[in-house]
Amino acid sequence: MDKLICIAEDSRSQAKILHETLTGRGYAVVLAENGLEGLYKVNEAKPDLIISDVEMPQMDGYEFCRTVKNDRELKRIPFIMLTLLSSIKDVVKGLEAGADYFITKPYDSEVLLSTVESVLKREYSGNGTAGPVSVHVDYNGDMHRFEVDPQRIMNFFCSTYENLINQNQNLFFTKQELKRLNNNLEEKVREKTRFLEEEIAERVKAENAIKDNLVSMRKTLDGTVRALATTIEMRDPYTAGHQRRVAQLSRAIGRKMGFSQEFVDGLEVMGFLHDIGKIIVPAEILSKPGVLNEFEFNIIKAHAQAGYNILRGIEFPWPVGAATIQHHERLDGSGYPHGISGDTIIMEARILAVADVVEAMATHRPYRPSLGIEIALKEVIENSGTRYDPNVVEVCKTLFETKEFTFE
Numbered sequence: 207m208d209k210l211i212c213i214a215e216d217s218r219s220q221a222k223i224l225h226e227t228l229t230g231r232g233y234a235v236v237l238a239e240n241g242l243e244g245l246y247k248v249n250e251a252k253p254d255l256i257i258s259d260v261e262m263p264q265m266d267g268y269e270f271c272r273t274v275k276n277d278r279e280l281k282r283i284p285f286i287m288l289t290l291l292s293s294i295k296d297v298v299k300g301l302e303a304g305a306d307y308f309i310t311k312p313y314d315s316e317v318l319l320s321t322v323e324s325v326l327k328r329e330y331s332g333n334g335t336a337g338p339v340s341v342h343v344d345y346n347g348d349m350h351r352f353e354v355d356p357q358r359i360m361n362f363f364c365s366t367y368e369n370l371i372n373q374n375q376n377l378f379f380t381k382q383e384l385k386r387l388n389n390n391l392e393e394k395v396r397e398k399t400r401f402l403e404e405e406i407a408e409r410v411k412a413e414n415a416i417k418d419n420l421v422s423m424r425k426t427l428d429g430t431v432r433a434l435a436t437t438i439e440m441r442d443p444y445t446a447g448h449q450r451r452v453a454q455l456s457r458a459i460g461r462k463m464g465f466s467q468e469f470v471d472g473l474e475v476m477g478f479l480h481d482i483g484k485i486i487v488p489a490e491i492l493s494k495p496g497v498l499n500e501f502e503f504n505i506i507k508a509h510a511q512a513g514y515n516i517l518r519g520i521e522f523p524w525p526v527g528a529a530t531i532q533h534h535e536r537l538d539g540s541g542y543p544h545g546i547s548g549d550t551i552i553m554e555a556r557i558l559a560v561a562d563v564v565e566a567m568a569t570h571r572p573y574r575p576s577l578g579i580e581i582a583l584k585e586v587i588e589n590s591g592t593r594y595d596p597n598v599v600e601v602c603k604t605l606f607e608t609k610e611f612t613f614e
């Protein structure tokens with residue numbers, strides 16, 4: 207036969223939880239909303255166990271318990287009190303009233319069920335084995351004196367102890383759960399970090415690939431520039447190597463003047479291409495020994511504009527077209543094709559102009575032998591500040607004087 211449990215609880219939600227917990231484990235349950243109703247139900251149904259709240263209207267849990275334990279017929283029914291155990295007074299009052307067990311709120315349903323099960327397994331005489339003893343409790347200045355069954359004191363200590371163990375276990379489980387959550391969190395952080403590291407590595411790889419690509423594109427550009435220069439030089443054997451040497455000198459001047467690597471790389475390309483417009487000049491004029499007439503010289507002069515026309519369609523990272531058309535312009539406006547002057551001439555073209563003149567005079571031409579580097583330098587030094595940029599001339603002069611640079 208199912209064991210019958212009487213519950214006295216004024217909170218409907220609490221009563222519902224208790225009812226579901228106990229019926230779920232196969233117990234029969236009668237509910238009462240307060241001590242008075244509880245007493246009525248207990249008298250009527252004679253349950254195997256009473257579980258009662260403390261704070262209730264009409265008749266509280268202490269009074270309910272006391273009345274049951276003073277009843278000759280009912281006192282054998284074990285009485286469990288649900289208490290907050292917030293003060294020692296509650297405990298003393300519970301013991302005075304005759305409660306057998308205490309369950310502290312909030313309770314775990316498994317603890318409640320195990321307590322109920324163990325209480326129901328025991329034989330209850332309601333008198334204990336040794337009979338009631340007189341107990342004095344002196345706590346916090348209050349003196350309590352009451353008669354209590356030693357068995358009930360033991361029960362009380364056991365139930366309190368059980369509660370404490372349970373609370374400790376809960377604390378332990380909470381700590382375990384917290385630890386598990388922390389570990390999870392750490393693992394997630396590690397995972398995220400790994401992911402980020404992989405992403406960074408991928409980006410570095412991609413950036414390196416772009417850099418490699420850029421290097422390879424520069425190499426291609428460099429090769430194309432040299433091929434173009436060679437094409438011109440093949441038609442004009444007397445200026446063979448002219449562009450290459452102008453490129454080298456321009457580069458040396460740019461570096462000595464403190465320009466960036468990028469700027470200096472551009473100067474080299476401009477040096478290689480500045481005379482590309484000579485493709486429009488007939489080979490016989492280019493290789494003609496002796497002095498050119500005005501007509502022939504005008505054809506030669508057209509090479510600056512022609513070079514610009516060829517190069518303007520190519521997207522260089524440097525102003526190659528502008529430098530090409532300006533490399534025969536002079537600071538005082540005496541140059542060609544447009545006779546521009548001063549700052550209108552870009553720095554690259556001013557460097558090219560000096561390198562071009564020095565190289566041309568210092569090497570053999572179809573119409574004369576080499577004039578030598580000293581005569582070449584004298585030309586630019588004498589016209590420094592008028593035709594040529596004085597800073598460029600100064601640096602060029604130093605490069606040769608210190609032998610930091612010589613033509614191959």
Ligand SMILES: [Fe+2]
Nearest residue numbers: 480481533562
């Ligand atoms: Fe030229």
